[in-house]
Amino acid sequence: MARAKKSAKRSKKAGFRPVRWLLRWSFRGLVLALAVLLLAVAFFAVFNPPSTPYMRSERARLGSLDFQWVPFEAIAPVMARSAVAAEDANFCAHWGFDMAAIRLALEAGRNRxxxxxxxxxxxxxxxxxGRSWLRKALEAGITPTMELIWSKRRIVEMYLNIAEFDEGVFGVDAAAHHYFGVGPGKLSPLQAARLAAILPNPKERSASKPTDFVRRRTASIRDGAATIAADGRAACFE
Structure with a gap:
């Protein structure tokens, strides 16, 4: 009995420790957040997202969007090659981060x-x-996880379906009809390169009214798409 009283006195003396409590619950919250993200990555490896946070914000701003998901098999292969040639030519060789491109960007002093x-x-x-250290840190953590769970083909399929191609125009299906009046499976090498050329600034570039810059970029992407098909750099998603 006396021992129990002494123990109770020590417990009361110790009292509430807010720092320890905060650290404990912060750790639990972090573990929960990571578990939710892992589940989300695994979920979208199989199921197609109905929209994205950016798409939802644009829908709220514009009132509606032009968007229709299409499977990878319904997209002309040259479109996938063009997008990869334009945005990430070493896509099949890296695990989510192109370290050579990062070094070149740092040396050149570029932000993007x-x-x-x-x-x-x-x-x-x-x-x-937007740009923030928190978003970059989360991106750095999620990217290799996604690369482990998703196939390269799934990553390209997702990219082509959620990319913005004009104001309120999302995904390659909507873009192909919007600019050229054809389905994504009927895109020619020139049309595919033209769509890839307006990424990642579709609000400032047009595939139907190309500037000289877009025309030059289109020609470069068309050559690049043929090159990665020939040298095997498209093998991981074809």
């Missing part, structure tokens, strides 16, 4: 240019737009 297709998919599907 090293983001891979995988990183762009993570940002658009799981995170939010």
């Amino acid at each position: 240019g090293a983001s891979t297709i995988s990183q762009q998919v993570v940002k658009n599907v799981f995170l939010w737009q």
Whole structure:
């Protein structure tokens, strides 16, 4: 009895420790958040997202969107090659981060240019737009996880279906009809390269009214798509 009283006195003396409590619940919250993200990554490896955070914000702003999901098999192979050639030519060789491109971007002092297709998919599907250290840290953690769970083919399929091609126009199906009046499976090499050329600035570039810059970029992408098909850099998603 006396021992129990002494124990109770020590417990009361110790009292509430807010720092320990905060650390304990912060850790639990972090573990829960990571578990939810892992489940989300696994879920979208199989199921198609009805929209993305950015798409929802654009729908709220514009009132409606032009968007229709299409499976990879319904997209002309040259479209996938064009997108990869334009945005991430070493897509099949990396695990989510193109370290060579990152080094070149840092050496050149550029703020953009090293983001891979995988990183762009993570940002658009799981995170939010804008620049912040928190978003970058989450992107860095989720990207290799997605690369482990998803196939490269799935990553390209997701990218082509959620990319913005004009104001309110999302995905390659909507873009093909919007600009050329054809389905995504009927895109020619020139049309595919033209769509890839307006990424990642579709609000400033047009596939139907190309500037000289877009025309030059289109020609470069068309050559690049043929090159990665020939040298095997498209093998992981074809």
